[in-house]
Amino acid sequence: MNQAAPAPKENMGNPVPRIDARLKVTGQAGYSADLPTANMAYGALATSSIAKGSITAVRLERARKVPGVLDIVSVGDMDGIDKPKFGNTGASSIAPLHDKAIFHDGQIIALVVAETFEAAEEAAALIRADYAEETPSAGFDSRGTEMEPAAGKSPLFKEDVKAGDFDAAYAAAAVKIDEKYSTPTQHHNPIELFSTTAVWQGDQLTVYEPSQNVTGWKAELARQLKIDPANVRIVSPYVGGAFGSKGPMTARTAIVAVAARRVGRPVRCVVSRIQAYGTQTYRAETRHRIRIGANQDGRITAFAHEGWEVTSRPDPYVVGGTSATGRMYDYGSVLTHVSLVHADRNTPGYMRSPPETPYVYALENAMDEMAVALGMDPVEFRRVNEPQKEPIGGKPFSSRSLVKCYDQAAEAFGWSKREAAVGSMRDGDWLVGMGCATAIYPTAAAPCAARVRLTTDGEVRVQCGSHEIGTGVRTVAAQMAAERLGIEMDKVSVEMGDSALPPAPVSGGSISTASVCSAVLKACDAVRAKLFAAAVAEAGPLAGSGNAKLEMSQEKIVADNGKSAKLSDVFKTMQIGAIEEYAEFAPKGSSPEALKKLYAGQSEFHGGDQDKDSMKYAFGAEFVEVRINSHTREIRVPRIVGAFAAGRIMNTRTARSQLMGGMIWGIGQALHEATEIDKRHARYVNRDLQDYLVPVNADVKQLEVILVPEIDHEVNPAGVKGLGELGNVGTAAAVASAVYHATGKRIRDLPIRIDHLIV
Ligand code: MOS
Numbered sequence: 001m002n003q004a005a006p007a008p009k010e011n012m013g014n015p016v017p018r019i020d021a022r023l024k025v026t027g028q029a030g031y032s033a034d035l036p037t038a039n040m041a042y043g044a045l046a047t048s049s050i051a052k053g054s055i056t057a058v059r060l061e062r063a064r065k066v067p068g069v070l071d072i073v074s075v076g077d078m079d080g081i082d083k084p085k086f087g088n089t090g091a092s093s094i095a096p097l098h099d100k101a102i103f104h105d106g107q108i109i110a111l112v113v114a115e116t117f118e119a120a121e122e123a124a125a126l127i128r129a130d131y132a133e134e135t136p137s138a139g140f141d142s143r144g145t146e147m148e149p150a151a152g153k154s155p156l157f158k159e160d161v162k163a164g165d166f167d168a169a170y171a172a173a174a175v176k177i178d179e180k181y182s183t184p185t186q187h188h189n190p191i192e193l194f195s196t197t198a199v200w201q202g203d204q205l206t207v208y209e210p211s212q213n214v215t216g217w218k219a220e221l222a223r224q225l226k227i228d229p230a231n232v233r234i235v236s237p238y239v240g241g242a243f244g245s246k247g248p249m250t251a252r253t254a255i256v257a258v259a260a261r262r263v264g265r266p267v268r269c270v271v272s273r274i275q276a277y278g279t280q281t282y283r284a285e286t287r288h289r290i291r292i293g294a295n296q297d298g299r300i301t302a303f304a305h306e307g308w309e310v311t312s313r314p315d316p317y318v319v320g321g322t323s324a325t326g327r328m329y330d331y332g333s334v335l336t337h338v339s340l341v342h343a344d345r346n347t348p349g350y351m352r353s354p355p356e357t358p359y360v361y362a363l364e365n366a367m368d369e370m371a372v373a374l375g376m377d378p379v380e381f382r383r384v385n386e387p388q389k390e391p392i393g394g395k396p397f398s399s400r401s402l403v404k405c406y407d408q409a410a411e412a413f414g415w416s417k418r419e420a421a422v423g424s425m426r427d428g429d430w431l432v433g434m435g436c437a438t439a440i441y442p443t444a445a446a447p448c449a450a451r452v453r454l455t456t457d458g459e460v461r462v463q464c465g466s467h468e469i470g471t472g473v474r475t476v477a478a479q480m481a482a483e484r485l486g487i488e489m490d491k492v493s494v495e496m497g498d499s500a501l502p503p504a505p506v507s508g509g510s511i512s513t514a515s516v517c518s519a520v521l522k523a524c525d526a527v528r529a530k531l532f533a534a535a536v537a538e539a540g541p542l543a544g545s546g547n548a549k550l551e552m553s554q555e556k557i558v559a560d561n562g563k564s565a566k567l568s569d570v571f572k573t574m575q576i577g578a579i580e581e582y583a584e585f586a587p588k589g590s591s592p593e594a595l596k597k598l599y600a601g602q603s604e605f606h607g608g609d610q611d612k613d614s615m616k617y618a619f620g621a622e623f624v625e626v627r628i629n630s631h632t633r634e635i636r637v638p639r640i641v642g643a644f645a646a647g648r649i650m651n652t653r654t655a656r657s658q659l660m661g662g663m664i665w666g667i668g669q670a671l672h673e674a675t676e677i678d679k680r681h682a683r684y685v686n687r688d689l690q691d692y693l694v695p696v697n698a699d700v701k702q703l704e705v706i707l708v709p710e711i712d713h714e715v716n717p718a719g720v721k722g723l724g725e726l727g728n729v730g731t732a733a734a735v736a737s738a739v740y741h742a743t744g745k746r747i748r749d750l751p752i753r754i755d756h757l758i759v
Contacts, residue, residue: 011483015653018475029238032208033195043269044112044120046127051105051136051682052344062126068119073259074110082224084251086315089216091248092347104346105683106278136344136682139310150338154316161326161392164333169302173293181362181748184674186283192240197268198260211236212247213506214499219601224254236497242469244350247508277687281349284310288362292370298384303331307338312347321359330387344682353725364437364733390615398614398714401645405621409643413623422744430627433742439620439730442608443721445587446505447598450519453580456571458555460492466504466516472654473512480517484524486552505603510722517718522583534574541565618721620644624734628742633757643706647721659705659727666731667695
C-alpha cells in the first residue's frame with residue numbers, strides 16, 4: 001500500500017483505508033458470536049408477556065420435554081449471585097431471575113439451554129408464566145407515572161443550568177416564542193445482533209460479547225458473580241454497530257454465565273431482534289418546552305429549556321442535554337430544568353449523541369422559529385448571537401469554529417440562492433425548502449493504556465483494550481504508531497477488544513480517538529527513547545550525535561546532522577530483537593485515582609463543560625434541502641451539506657464516514673424512526689427492521705462533508721476533538737426547518753411524516 005509512498009511522518013490526517021476493511025468485507029473479521037468454541041450449547045430467552053406485576057409461577061414442563069434441552073435457568077436460579085446495578089457500566093438495576101417482580105414487557109423470565117439453537121428457541125417459545133398483573137403506565141400521558149426532577153436523582157445528570165434573571169428578561173423581550181417539541185422512542189437496531197457466549201475453564205470465565213467497555217464489564221460481571229475480576233475476560237474483537245447499545249452491560253451476561261456453569265459447557269445466546277427491544281437499552285421519548293426572548297435587532301435576551309424524559313420505574317436514566325443547549329448561544333439569561341417520568345418500561349440508555357440529539361433538535365427548531373418571528377435569516381440570527389464566552393460560567397471555548405462552519409457550508413450549499421419567503425421555491429410538482437441547524441458535541445478524553453512492540457524487522461504491534469465499533473479507531477491507532485515509529489502502515493497490527501489487553505475507557509462519548517491515540521503516542525515515545533539512547537551511545541551507530549535531533553523514518557533513525565542508522569543496526573547494538581513499552585495516559589485535570597479507576601473499569605471523562613479552564617466542544621453547521629410533492633406530500637431529502645470543525649483530523653476518510661453516517665441517521669430521526677407503543681400493554685409494536693424505519697440508500701442523495709481546519713492544543717495532547725457523534729446532532733432540526741420553509745408547516749414532533757403535511 002501507499003504506493004505513492006508518502007513519508008510515514010505524514011501518516012496522520014491521511015485518508016488511509018481501514019486496516020480491517022478487507023477482513024470485514026470478506027467475512028473474515030470474527031465478531032463475538034462467530035468465534036468458534038468446542039462443545040457449544042445454545043441459549044434462548046423467554047420473556048415476560050406483561051409489563052407490570054409479579055410472576056406467581058413459571059411453567060417449564062413443556063419446554064423441558066423438547067428433545068435436546070439441557071437446562072433451564074429461571075426465576076430463583078440466581079441465588080448467590082449479586083443483582084445488576086444501574087449506572088455507566090450496568091444498564092439497569094432490574095434483576096430478572098433474581099426476583100419475581102416484572103418491571104416491563106419483554107423482561108427475561110427464563111433462559112433455555114439446548115444442544116441446538118433450534119431446540120432452545122422451540123423450548124423457550126413453550127414457556128408460560130402465571131402473573132399477578134397490574135395496569136402498566138406506558139409513558140408520557142399514561143396514568144400512574146411518577147415525575148421527579150433529574151438533578152440530584154441521577155448519577156448521569158449533572159445539574160440544571162441558570163444565568164441571570166430569565167423571568168424578567170423574557171417578560172421584557174420585544175419578540176418571543178414559547179413552543180413545545182418532542183422526540184419519539186427510538187431503538188437500537190445494530191446489524192450485529194446482541195449476544196453472549198460464556199466459556200468456563202475451571203474458575204476462569206471468558207465471555208465473548210459485543211461490547212464498548214470490556215474492562216468495565218469484566219469488573220461488573222465479576223462483581224455480580226462474586227468472583228475475582230482476574231478470573232474474568234471479556235472478548236469483543238469487532239462490533240457490528242454499537243452507538244451506545246453495547247456500552248452498559250445488561251442482565252443477560254451474568255445469566256448466560258450462570259447457565260454455562262450449570263451445564264458445564266460453553267453457552268451461546270444470540271438475542272432475536274424482537275427480544276432486543278425489551279432486553280437492551282434504547283432512546284426513550286423526550287418532550288421539550290422552549291422559550292426564547294429577543295430584542296428587535298435579533299439579540300437573544302432570554303432562553304429557557306425544560307425537558308422531560310421517560311425512564312423505567314426503578315432507574316433514573318436521563319440524557320439531559322440542557323448543559324449544551326444552555327451554553328450554545330449568547331443568551332443573556334438562561335433557565336433550564338430536566339424532569340424524569342418513570343413508567344413501566346425497560347431502562348433506556350445511551351444512543352448516538354445521547355444528551356445533544358433530542359435537546360439540540362428542540363433548540364435548533366426553536367431557533368429557526370425565532371428567526372422567522374424576527375424576520376431574520378436563520379444563519380444571520382445565529383451569527384448575531386455567537387458568544388465570546390459560554391453564558392453559564394463565563395468560561396471561554398477552547399476553540400469554537402461555528403461561524404466558519406456556517407460560512408463554508410452555506411457557500412457550498414448555495415444558501416444565498418434561497419428565497420426567504422415560505423413556499424416560494426418550487427420545482428414543478430415539488431415544493432422546495434431549505435433549512436439549517438447547528439451541530440455540537442462535547443470533546444472529552446479519559447485515561448487509557450497501551451502497549452507497543454517494535455521488532456528489528458520493523459514490525460509493530462499495538463495493544464489496547466479499546467473497541468473497534470466501526471469508527472476506525474484501530475486504523476488511527478495504527479497510523480499513530482506508524483507515524484511515530486517511522487514504519488509503513490502495512491507493518492503495523494493492532495489488537496483491541498479484549499479485557500486482557502491494556503485497559504481503555506468505554507468507547508462512548510466520542511472519546512476513543514483522543515484517548516487511544518494519546519496512549520499509543522506515549523508508548524511509541526517510550527520505544528523511541530530507548531532506541532535513540534542506544535543509537536547515540538558509544539557503541540551505537542550514531543555515536544557522537546548525542547546533541548542532534550532524532551526522528552524515525554522509513555525504518556531508520558535519522559539525525560538532523562545528516563547521519564542516519566538502520567533500525568536493525570540499532571537493535572543489533574542492543575542485542576535484542578524487539579522493544580516493548582507500556583504507557584498510561586491521563587488527561588489534564590485527572591484525579592489522583594484516575595488510573596486506578598481505569599484498571600477497575602471506570603472511565604473518568606475530562607472535557608466538555610466539566611473543565612475549569614475552558615469549554616471543550618466540537619461544532620458543525622448542517623444545511624438541508626427538502627422536496628415535498630405538492631400532491632402526495634412525499635418528503636425527500638435530495639441534499640445535505642455539513643461543515644464540521646473537530647480539531648485535528650486523524651484520518652479524513654474515517655472522519656468523513658462518521659460524519660456522513662451521522663447525517664444519514666439524522667434523516668432517519670427526522671423522517672423515519674419511531675418505536676410505536678401499545679399503550680394498554682406498554683409493549684413495543686414495530687420490533688423489527690420491516691416496521692422500524694431507517695433511511696436506506698434511496699433516501700440519501702447528495703451528501704457533502706466539509707472538514708473545517710481547526711487547531712486546538714487545549715483539548716488534549718493529540719489535538720483531537722471527537723466526531724463520532726457530532727454529525728447527527730442538528731440534522732433533524734435542519735430538516736424540520738426546511739419542511740417549514742417549503743410548506744409553512746412547523747412540525748415540532750418527530751418524526752415528520754406525510755400525514756403531518758396533508759391537513
Ligand atoms: Mo455513544 S451513545 O457515547 O456510544
